Amino acid sequence: MALLPLIEDALREVDCTIDVFDAIAVSGGPGSFTGLRIAFSVAKGLACGTGAQLVTVPTLEALARTITDQRGVICALLDARKGELYAACFESSANRWRRLTSDTLTTPDALLAILPTPCVVVGDAVDSYGDWLRDRLGPAVTLLPFATYGPRGGVVAALGAERLRAGATADIPSLEPCYIRRSEAEVKSA
Numbered sequence: 001m002a003l004l005p006l007i008e009d010a011l012r013e014v015d016c017t018i019d020v021f022d023a024i025a026v027s028g029g030p031g032s033f034t035g036l037r038i039a040f041s042v043a044k045g046l047a048c049g050t051g052a053q054l055v056t057v058p059t060l061e062a063l064a065r066t067i068t069d070q071r072g073v074i075c076a077l078l079d080a081r082k083g084e085l086y087a088a089c090f091e092s093s094a095n096r097w098r099r100l101t102s103d104t105l106t107t108p109d110a111l112l113a114i115l116p117t118p119c120v121v122v123g124d125a126v127d128s129y130g131d132w133l134r135d136r137l138g139p140a141v142t143l144l145p146f147a148t149y150g151p152r153g154g155v156v157a158a159l160g161a162e163r164l165r166a167g168a169t170a171d172i173p174s175l176e177p178c179y180i181r182r183s184e185a186e187v188k189s190a
Contacts, residue, residue: 003042021052023169025160027151028056029178030086030103031078036177044172053169055160058178060088060103062156063123066149067092070142073100073116077125080105085125086180087111105180112136122149 011017026043029036047054060076067074071092078086084107089100100116108129117140121133130143163169 003038007042007046018046019050021050023053023055023160023164024050025055025057025156025163027059027062027156029059030080030105030180031059031177033179036179040175040177044175047172053164054172054175055163055168056170056175056178057156057159057163058088058103059151060086060123061090061099062159063149063151064088064090065097065155065159066152067120067122067144070120070144073119075115075119075121077111077121077123077129079123079125079128080181083107084181085111085129087115089114089116089119103178103180108132117141120144122146124150 007018024043024047026039027036043054046052060078063078064074064076071094073089074092075087075089080086084105086103087101087106088103091098091100101114104114106114115137117137119140120142121130122144124146126133126143126146133141134143
């Protein structure tokens with residue numbers, strides 16, 4: 001696993017050790033089942049090993065909050081595969097940020113019925129559904145490239161600090177990722 005050596009390298013670069021942290025923030029989902037399981041395992045292990053508190057941050061919110069130069073409706077979209085999208089919409093103004101929708105699993109067609117316009121769309125689904133969205137929404141949609149506006153650990157850390165100040169820490173033993181949909185194994189066993 002490369003994640004732990006990467007964490008160690010990052011800490012070494014800033015001449016720091018993991019035991020000085022009071023809290024650890026982790027992106028809580030939705031997203032890749034395997035990626036979420038690995039992230040949660042590492043975050044829980046580090047929190048238990050150091051005594052740090054653990055805070056989860058909704059992945060779609062963290063993704064939307066990477067956008068600091070746009071105002072209005074921001075929709076974070078992740079390609080959930082199988083012709084589906086993970087989606088959440090937010091509104092950004094000069095001094096306020098608010099959630100407009102909960103995290104949801106939707107189809108592209110159903111998204112059009114709930115997507116406020118005009119809007120800015122960010123996320124890896126821009127790569128796979130960007131042309132489709134542009135064909136249907138025209139100038140009412142601004143698509144931001146995932147390569148430029150992808151996930152940022154600093155955003156997860158900042159949102160985690162906000163949640164920590166608000167007292168929203170996680171119960172480590174019972175903490176689970178927010179998958180939104182059932183895994184393929186759960187579907188097949190049902």
